[in-house]
Structures are given as structure tokens and as C-alpha cells.
Amino acid sequence: MTEKLFTTMQQVSALVLRPLVRLLLKHGVSAQALEAELRAVIVSEGKQVLESQNLKPSVSAIAVLTGLSRKEVKRLFDSQSQTHGAEEDSRNRVVKIISAWCNEAPYSEDGQAKALPLAGDSSFAELVRRFSGDMTASAMLKILEHAGNVSVSDDTVTLVKREYLPLATSSERLMLFGTDVSEIMETIEHNLDGKSPARFQRKVSSHLVHRDAVSKFAELNAKESMALLERYDAWLSKHEVDEGDPDARYVAVGIYYADKGEVTDVH
Numbered sequence: 001m002t003e004k005l006f007t008t009m010q011q012v013s014a015l016v017l018r019p020l021v022r023l024l025l026k027h028g029v030s031a032q033a034l035e036a037e038l039r040a041v042i043v044s045e046g047k048q049v050l051e052s053q054n055l056k057p058s059v060s061a062i063a064v065l066t067g068l069s070r071k072e073v074k075r076l077f078d079s080q081s082q083t084h085g086a087e088e089d090s091r092n093r094v095v096k097i098i099s100a101w102c103n104e105a106p107y108s109e110d111g112q113a114k115a116l117p118l119a120g121d122s123s124f125a126e127l128v129r130r131f132s133g134d135m136t137a138s139a140m141l142k143i144l145e146h147a148g149n150v151s152v153s154d155d156t157v158t159l160v161k162r163e164y165l166p167l168a169t170s171s172e173r174l175m176l177f178g179t180d181v182s183e184i185m186e187t188i189e190h191n192l193d194g195k196s197p198a199r200f201q202r203k204v205s206s207h208l209v210h211r212d213a214v215s216k217f218a219e220l221n222a223k224e225s226m227a228l229l230e231r232y233d234a235w236l237s238k239h240e241v242d243e244g245d246p247d248a249r250y251v252a253v254g255i256y257y258a259d260k261g262e263v264t265d266v267h
Contacts, residue, residue: 103237
């Protein structure tokens with residue numbers, strides 16, 4: 001690696017790490033805890049890099065690649081048993097329920113979710129049984145109510161908000177943010193590696209927008225982006241296969257809005 005490229009990588013690392021470190025500090029994560037997690041990730045990714053190059057991911061090879069000692073690599077290998085799969089699985093189930101509610105008969109009409117009875121035919125309970133695996137209707141209803149997605153009145157459930165985002169800064173919400181950041185980083189890595197086909201990665205921006213127009217653009221973005229995502233959601237719903245199908249693949253499209261406030265010095 002040339003000195004110029006190394007300097008650039010350091011600058012990129014700082015850009016990526018700053019918002020992550022800020023988030024962690026706000027939630028009481030110390031530098032020691034972050035360093036421990038970083039070492040574990042470095043070992044895990046080092047193993048994958050070696051495997052992608054058809055090399056044996058031995059402790060010695062990972063130590064050479066990462067700069068960690070063999071003792072440290074072995075210790076991290078032996079301790080890597082923690083998983084965050086439960087939160088991710090729960091979120092996937094909730095998102096699938098909302099999507100089915102908006103796109104699958106008899107729970108929707110013309111892309112709009114119907115108000116459903118709690119139980120019986122074409123009910124909320126039936127929807128959950130069909131599309132959420134082994135999660136109970138009562139558990140799903142509790143999650144959706146807590147996130148502000150549904151209202152319940154006279155034994156009828158109404159979907160009031162399609163986008164799912166837990167209201168509190170829970171472990172599930174933090175995992176949602178982590179997943180989204182991870183996915184956009186993987187897209188950037190894919191494109192930087194020159195892999196074909198390239199993945200769509202574009203944005204529009206301006207540092208000269210009048211302050212009085214910013215809120216109007218935020219409203220425009222929210223409206224247009226949500227409409228686009230709902231069209232994507234309907235398309236994906238029509239092309240889904242059953243759980244466990246060997247042809248099933250995961251795809252995602254995300255849209256984000258950035259507002260850095262007043263810019264006083266632009267280069």
C-alpha cells in the first residue's frame with residue numbers, strides 16, 4: 001500500500017468511525033469495550049478474507065494478516081460465541097407481517113391494509129399465523145402497538161403506519177441502525193472492489209440550499225421516498241418464495257436523509 005493510499009484509508013476510517021463512536025459514547029460504551037469488539041471483528045473478517053483467497057485461515061495466518069498475536073487470535077476464536085440473531089429475527093418477522101398486510105389478499109385491497117378483526121377468518125391472528133412463523137398474535141400485536149404501527153378498537157386492528165421503527169432506543173432499534181450501516185458499507189466495498197455487476201449507489205446533495213427550504217425538502221424526501229419504498233415492497237412481496245426455499249435470497253434498498261445543519265466553511 002502506498003503512503004498516499006494509507007493516508008486516505010486513515011481519513012476514510014475516521015469518517016466512518018466518528019458517528020459510530022459518538023453513538024457508542026452516548027450509550028455508555030467505553031473505549032475498552034469498543035477495542036475488544038474491534039479485535040473480535042478483525043479476527044472474524046481476517047478469517048473470511050483468507051477463505052475468499054482460498055487460503056487456510058489458520059491462527060498463524062490470521063495473526064500475520066491482522067497484526068495480532070497468535071495468542072490473542074486463538075483467545076478470540078475460542079470466545080466468539082455471542083450472537084445478535086434474536087433481535088434481527090424479530091425485526092424481520094415484523095417487517096414481513098406489515099408487508100403481507102399491505103400486499104396480500106384478503107388482508108389488503110389495492111395496496112392498502114384493511115382493518116382486521118383480532119381473530120377468525122381473514123383476521124390479524126390468521127395473518128400472523130401465515131406470515132410470522134412461530135410468533136404468537138398477541139406478541140406481534142404488542143410489538144406493533146409499542147412501535148406505534150397499529151391501533152386497536154372494538155376488537156379490530158388498524159395499521160396506522162407502514163414503516164417499522166421501535167420508539168425507544170432499544171437493543172432492537174440499535175440493531176436496526178447497525179444492520180443498515182453494515183449493508184451500505186458492504187455495497188460500497190462491493191463497488192470499490194470492481195465486482196460485476198456493480199450495485200446501485202447514488203445520492204444527490206447540495207451545500208447551498210437556503211435554510212428556509214430545508215424543511216420543505218425534508219418533507220418532499222419523506223413523501224417521495226416512502227412512496228418509492230412502498231412500490232418496491234409490493235414488487236418484492238409478489239416475488240417471494242417460502243421460508244427455507246433454497247432459491248431464497250436477501251435483497252434490500254435503503255434511503256437516508258442527511259442534514260448537517262449550518263455549513264460555515266466549505267472546500
